[in-house]
Amino acid sequence: MRIIVIGVTGQLGRIAAETLLEKVPADRLIAVARNVEKAAWLAEKGVEVRHGDYNDLASLLKAFEGGGKLLFVSSSEASDETLRALQHATVTRAAKMSGITHIAYTSIFRAQESRLALSLLHRTTENMIRLSGIPYTFLRNTFYTEVFVNESLRQAVESGALVTPIATAGLNTASRADMAKAAAAVLTSDGHENRIYEITAPKLWTMKELAQILSDVSGKPVVLKPATAAEYAKILVGWGMPEPAAAMFAALYAQLDEGEFAQTSDDLTRLIGETTPLEAVVKRALA
Ligand SMILES: NC(=O)c1ccc[n+]([C@@H]2O[C@H](COP(=O)([O-])OP(=O)(O)OC[C@H]3O[C@@H](n4cnc5c(N)ncnc54)[C@H](OP(=O)(O)O)[C@@H]3O)[C@@H](O)[C@H]2O)c1
Structure with missing residues (x-):
């Protein structure tokens, strides 16, 4: 089954793609970027690069064509949480319409209980993904040590x-690279459907x-x-x-x-x- 990575041009997505390439052949990966030139390094390695923008359902339907597993990296549009929620709904809807079989979503530590304002978006997105009915893994990432x-x-x-x-x-922070490796591990091994991982040191x-x-x-x-x-x-x-x-x-x-x-969890150590x-x-x- 193919693995689609959206947000692949970002810092976490890049390391996730590099780690995935160590585990699966390049033709099993699909990299989705709003600016495909930023993913040229992946095309050079034989990865199919498709255009997709979190704001544009039609572009995502093309990007997710054929289905597969999806690494859904949360949007970086930090200035507007309602826009991010809309973007995440668009990605989830496109995943549903395209027959994506498993979403690994980069959420936040203790998303459902956290008192941090920025956890609201992740709580909302987790619930949207649950509503879609698509099997999921919530990678509840703590803050990057970086x-x-x-x-x-x-x-x-x-x-x-x-x-x-x-x-x-x-503080329970972990390095961004460790979190990217955890995402790659979830997408390349079995038994992670409908599981929630609290990703901490x-x-x-x-x-x-x-x-x-x-x-x-x-x-x-x-x-x-x-x-x-x-x-x-x-x-x-x-x-x-x-x-x-x-x-x-x-x-x-x-x-x-x-x-x-x-608070700490052993989930990250178990994964990587x-x-x-x-x-x-x-x-x-x-x-
Ligand atoms: N755990 C933490 O400490 C922490 C800290 C900061 C952020 N975060 C969250 O974790 C995510 C990943 O972290 P990161 O360090 O990899 O962030 P990043 O380097 O800013 O990467 C964000 C990725 O999302 C893509 N993106 C944003 N808006 C998009 C759109 N409309 N359509 C398509 N792609 C879009 C970016 O594409 P471009 O390359 O084209 O910009 C990039 O690939 C962030 O987006 C944020 O939600 C977590």
């Missing part, structure tokens, strides 16, 4: 202070530990400096982030400090084996 561990940490190394509103809570980490790793990796002392959400929002604005986005991130991080992502250690992500970010 959301916190990225090149912005160079600033923490330079100043010697890791400023964050997430002062104490443990097997062990929590804290910002204090991150500060220590930054010190170890850089050779310069870095200490944790807790900030209130309001203080952190000001810092983000100082870094050039627009005020509404800064307020949203600061509020989100404050919720994380209340322990919203402080050993996960990427935090230190490896830090080294990549500072390289």
